[in-house]
Amino acid sequence: MVVSQFEKLNTGALIPTLGFGTWQSKPGAVERAVEVALRNGYRHIDTATAYRNEKEVGTGIKASGVPREEIFLVTKLSNTSHKSPLEALESSLKALDTTYLDLWLMHWPAPMTSDGKADKSINWIDTWKAMEKVYKDHPNKVKAIGVSNVSVEFFEKLLKEATVIPAVNQLELHPGCVQEDLVKYCLDKGIVVTAYSPLGSSDSPLLTHPVVDKIATKHGATASNILISLQANKPGVTVLTKSVTPERIIANA
Numbered sequence: 378m379v380v381s382q383f384e385k386l387n388t389g390a391l392i393p394t395l396g397f398g399t400w401q402s403k404p405g406a407v408e409r410a411v412e413v414a415l416r417n418g419y420r421h422i423d424t425a426t427a428y429r430n431e432k433e434v435g436t437g438i439k440a441s442g443v444p445r446e447e448i449f450l451v452t453k454l455s456n457t458s459h460k461s462p463l464e465a466l467e468s469s470l471k472a473l474d475t476t477y478l479d480l481w482l483m484h485w486p487a488p489m490t491s492d493g494k495a496d497k498s499i500n501w502i503d504t505w506k507a508m509e510k511v512y513k514d515h516p517n518k519v520k521a522i523g524v525s526n527v528s529v530e531f532f533e534k535l536l537k538e539a540t541v542i543p544a545v546n547q548l549e550l551h552p553g554c555v556q557e558d559l560v561k562y563c564l565d566k567g568i569v570v571t572a573y574s575p576l577g578s579s580d581s582p583l584l585t586h587p588v589v590d591k592i593a594t595k596h597g598a599t600a601s602n603i604l605i606s607l608q609a610n611k612p613g614v615t616v617l618t619k620s621v622t623p624e625r626i627i628a629n630a
């Protein structure tokens with residue numbers, strides 16, 4: 378079964394609504410997780426340089442046997458690479474063992490130094506301009522560019538200077554973090570939203586919330602399906618679910 382529900386990006390490309398997350402999925406486990414996800418219908422894979430697992434995600438993609446062109450692959454520019462985006466992109470492509478990304482995101486509008494401090498010597502809007510240049514110069518390497526963790530206030534600044542409107546804003550969305558104004562703002566501008574941490578992130582705290590449990594019982598569904606569907610069924614929104622446990626990966630889809 379291929380899970381086939383999509384949103385259309387401002388580039389015209391389709392992004393599968395259901396995405397598979399890999400934050401905190403360790404080398405040794407993430408290969409199998411990505412393979413299981415792809416073998417069970419997921420066609421959208423999300424990683425990041427900061428997750429330190431791009432190589433293993435690439436291995437999982439190969440192991441699945443699913444052709445690269447059937448997969449929507451996303452990775453992210455790390456906070457410590459704002460000064461050298463092209464170099465960072467090349468490094469991600471090499472690690473993932475692919476010639477192109479379907480979507481390349483700025484992970485946070487927050488340049489940092491390698492010792493974890495804010496890097497005041499560069500403005501994230503200039504990083505965006507550098508990503509725009511990479512996208513325009515290398516259309517064969519990057520099919521779309523976007524952002525993550527960008528607020529309305531930050532968008533107002535970005536859109537005054539951008540020549541490419543971000544295709545996606547990836548942000549935290551679940552019943553404990555609804556961000557309705559930001560979602561509406563993005564959708565009004567034609568920017569697709571990708572919801573992250575739909576179960577409340579690490580250790581999935583929302584799965585045991587009594588209201589979620591009540592809704593799940595009423596509909597004869599699981600709590601995870603309720604929480605993932607809550608995001609997936611919003612127009613203009615896609616959702617990332619993460620697990621390294623095969624049964625959960627399959628059930629979540």
Ligand SMILES: NC(=O)C1=CN([C@@H]2O[C@H](COP(=O)(O)OP(=O)(O)OC[C@H]3O[C@@H](n4cnc5c(N)ncnc54)[C@H](OP(=O)(O)O)[C@@H]3O)[C@@H](O)[C@H]2O)C=CC1
Nearest residue numbers: 398399400573574575576577578580581617619620621622
């Ligand atoms: N752009 C950004 O800044 C961010 C992006 N993201 C992306 O979004 C993805 C999803 O968000 P994430 O924060 O990982 O959190 P999620 O809300 O997806 O929750 C993941 C947790 O839920 C557990 N889990 C998953 N499915 C089930 C299930 N059916 N039953 C019980 N437990 C379950 C997982 O355990 P286990 O794996 O052990 O099965 C893990 O502990 C990330 O992996 C990443 O790709 C996330 C955070 C920030």
Ligand SMILES: O=C[C@H](O)[C@@H](O)[C@@H](O)[C@H](O)C(=O)O
Nearest residue numbers: 400425427428484485526573
């Ligand atoms: O994508 C995942 C998240 O952005 C994660 O990388 C951050 O939340 C990080 O743990 C932090 O402390 O800033």
